Amino acid sequence: MCTAMSQRPRALVTGASAGIGRCYAEHLARTGHDLVLVARRADKLEEVAGLLRAEGADVEVLPADLSTDEGVARVVERIERDPAIGFLVNNAGYAARGRVAELDADATAHMLRVNVIALTRLTIAAxxxxxxxxxxxxxxxxxxxxxxxxxxxAGYGASKNYVLAFTRTLQTEAEGTGVRVQALIPGVIATDFHEIAGNAIGNFPPERVMQADDLVVASLRALEMDEPVCIPSLPDMRDWDAYVEAERGLVPNVSRDRPAERYHDRD
Structure with a gap:
């Protein structure tokens, strides 16, 4: 558990029992952070916590199912009551896939509660x-x-489009507050995410698969560089800038007093 005497900054990481979340926990511990680790399985969290405690970090395990109101409320309360938590990594998420006409509606709603609702409520609190x-x-x-x-x-992609849109708007609101906000956009990462989603990492060409540790190093470096959006394998950030400029080019014509000429009756 976290101690009152600790003077180190504290980071809260969701989905911290494996994969990307675990790598964030390891790197943050090495860079002087104490930790609150969140995931469903206490035994897996304790395994990670034990290794990090051996390296000198003060680690609290906070088991919580972020698909439930109770689980989310537990983590929100933890954020709200601890002024030492100065870093939030909203990493928890998973994919429920299938064509829309064949989707399991309950499984999709469960995924959205984790990917969208939980992330939103934790971000609001933080x-x-x-x-x-x-x-x-x-x-x-x-x-x-x-x-x-x-x-x-459709379901998973839409949930992550929400994350990106929500985070980009938050970034505009965060200007001048002293809070730095990053949207991380991973590609294919070598974790068990794909097996859980019904795929296999071996189905991807090796040149498309990044190690989770490399992803996290890039993300934390991008945060230091004040890059609001981190796409770790993107060679040139000017491509992202062009994407944003293309969006801006649409804005003046999104709302006009009449439909575009092509929709007019030409008779």
Whole structure:
């Protein structure tokens, strides 16, 4: 458990029992953070916590099912009552896939509660406290599928489009508050995520698969560089800038007093 005597900054990481979340926990511990680790399985969290405690970090295990109101409320309360939590990594998430006409509606709703509702409520709690304090960092993990329309991926892709849109708007609100907000857009990462989603990492060409540790190092470095959006394998950030400029080019014509000429009766 976290001690009152600790003077180190504290980071709260969701989905911290494995994969990307575990790598964040390891790197943050090495860079001087104490930790609150959140995931469903206490035994897996304790395994990670034991290793990090051996390296000198003060680690609290907070088992919580983020698909439930009770689980989310437990983590929100933990954020709200601890002024030492200056770093939130919203990493928890998973994919329920299938073509829309064949989707399991309950499984999709369960996924949205984790990917969308939980992330939103934790971010609200963290942003309220961090902006009042005048400092803090938030990383929200999206997905490279935000740029793709792949059959069978409508629900998951849409959930991660929400994460990206929500985070980008939050970034505009965070200006001048002392809170730095990052949207992380991973590609294919070598974790058990794909097996859980019914795929296999071996189905991807090796040159498309990044190690979770490399992803996290890039994300934390991007945060230091003040890059609001981190796409770790993108060679040139000017491509992202062009994407944003293309969006801006649409804005003046999104709302006009009449339909475009092509919709007019030409008779």
């Amino acid at each position: 942003m309220a406290r961090m902006s009042a304090a005048g400092h803090g960092r938030i990383i929200n993990v999206a997905s490279g599928t935000v740029f793709m329309q792949m059959p069978g991926n």
